[in-house]
Amino acid sequence: MDRHYIEFATPESAAVRSDPAPTPAREEVLIGVHHAGINRADLLQRLGLYPPPEDASPIPGLEVAGEVVALGEGCQHLQVGDRVCALTHGGGYASLAIAREDHCLTLPETLTSEEGAALPEALLTVWYNVFERGQLARGETVLIHGGSSGIGSIGVQMAKTMGATTLSTAGSLERCETVRALGAEFVADHREGDLAAQFTQAGYAGKINVILDIAGGDLMQSNLDLAAPDGRIVCIGVMRGMQSEINLATLFMKRLTLTGSTLRRLEMTERARCFDAIRQHVWPQVVAGDIRPVVDTAYPLAAVLEAHEHMRLGAHFGKLVLDCSVQ
Numbered sequence: 305m306d307r308h309y310i311e312f313a314t315p316e317s318a319a320v321r322s323d324p325a326p327t328p329a330r331e332e333v334l335i336g337v338h339h340a341g342i343n344r345a346d347l348l349q350r351l352g353l354y355p356p357p358e359d360a361s362p363i364p365g366l367e368v369a370g371e372v373v374a375l376g377e378g379c380q381h382l383q384v385g386d387r388v389c390a391l392t393h394g395g396g397y398a399s400l401a402i403a404r405e406d407h408c409l410t411l412p413e414t415l416t417s418e419e420g421a422a423l424p425e426a427l428l429t430v431w432y433n434v435f436e437r438g439q440l441a442r443g444e445t446v447l448i449h450g451g452s453s454g455i456g457s458i459g460v461q462m463a464k465t466m467g468a469t470t471l472s473t474a475g476s477l478e479r480c481e482t483v484r485a486l487g488a489e490f491v492a493d494h495r496e497g498d499l500a501a502q503f504t505q506a507g508y509a510g511k512i513n514v515i516l517d518i519a520g521g522d523l524m525q526s527n528l529d530l531a532a533p534d535g536r537i538v539c540i541g542v543m544r545g546m547q548s549e550i551n552l553a554t555l556f557m558k559r560l561t562l563t564g565s566t567l568r569r570l571e572m573t574e575r576a577r578c579f580d581a582i583r584q585h586v587w588p589q590v591v592a593g594d595i596r597p598v599v600d601t602a603y604p605l606a607a608v609l610e611a612h613e614h615m616r617l618g619a620h621f622g623k624l625v626l627d628c629s630v631q
């Protein structure tokens with residue numbers, strides 16, 4: 305069985321190549337990929353700025369949705385023909401991709417594969433960072449920066465359905481309104497005026513228990529200022545800069561915790577543990593339609609450079625995905 309896949313020979317070129325499909329190893333499945341999610345990490349990988357881990361597939365693509373077409377030894381839960389979405393260790397921009405069985409979620413009838421491909425990276429990232437590292441509890445207040453992003457649009461819905469007062473940010477009045485419609489109580493415009501001042505005016509300064517920061521840089525001091533005593537700030541992205549100048553006194557005066565993580569470097573067993581927690585605590589809400597992926601555009605696989613440019617320009621809302629079933 306052959307597969308087609310994307311190769312970035314240079315940052316400006318994307319070729320559709322073909323080779324024999326990989327064979328699933330023990331506890332792995334081979335997925336016939338219908339759609340693959342696009343992540344900012346893929347753009348960085350294409351530019352040579354984010355090399356994949358040594359044991360990962362060199363083919364880009366961290367999440368897929370499709371149908372199981374072959375099972376490795378030791379698989380216990382999935383059958384050939386099952387519709388799934390999955391986190392991949394690279395290799396998602398392809399017609400066939402490998403995933404660990406315990407990194408798959410069974411797709412309900414109510415979700416298309418476009419929607420399924422928008423879920424694994426966002427669910428895992430939000431679960432691990434907001435609920436595990438950030439320890440968000442029911443009744444607390446959370447600020448999910450970038451509610452208009454692939455990660456944030458799911459994060460806002462997850463936090464809301466888990467019983468938190470949910471705040472967010474986005475980059476225009478219209479985008480703020482759309483994030484509010486996803487369940488955020490207040491959304492500040494990060495392109496309009498002082499961000500911390502907007503939350504202060506709305507009455508949330510010093511009352512935010514958990515903050516998911518996707519942008520870093522100068523945002524960090526605002527995070528520290530807005531956090532409640534014993535607040536937890538989790539940084540997962542640096543779109544505003546890798547360096548931050550912060551007032552350390554804010555940390556110890558409020559006993560804040562500042563942490564972060566990157567999913568790509570999280571151990572496979574840790575990811576599997578998070579998937580178990582997601583199956584238990586989040587997936588029922590996805591199946592019920594209370595958490596819905598937001599897909600902006602699906603591009604044909606061969607138009608991957610156009611799709612990446614769409615993401616780079618930042619005009620999308622939610623996720624961009626690739627249709628991998630056609631070359």
Ligand SMILES: NC(=O)c1ccc[n+]([C@@H]2O[C@H](COP(=O)([O-])OP(=O)(O)OC[C@H]3O[C@@H](n4cnc5c(N)ncnc54)[C@H](OP(=O)(O)O)[C@@H]3O)[C@@H](O)[C@H]2O)c1
Nearest residue numbers: 344450452453454455474475494518519540541565566567
């Ligand atoms: N550490 C991890 O494990 C992990 C995993 C996944 C993603 N991430 C990171 O999380 C971030 C979001 O990823 P994504 O795939 O969801 O991206 P995305 O869909 O492209 O969204 C980007 C988001 O960033 C906002 N934004 C852009 N420039 C900003 C600025 N200067 N200040 C504040 N917000 C700004 C955008 O808001 P508007 O468009 O409304 O202006 C939008 O909400 C990226 O930095 C990504 O690298 C980290």
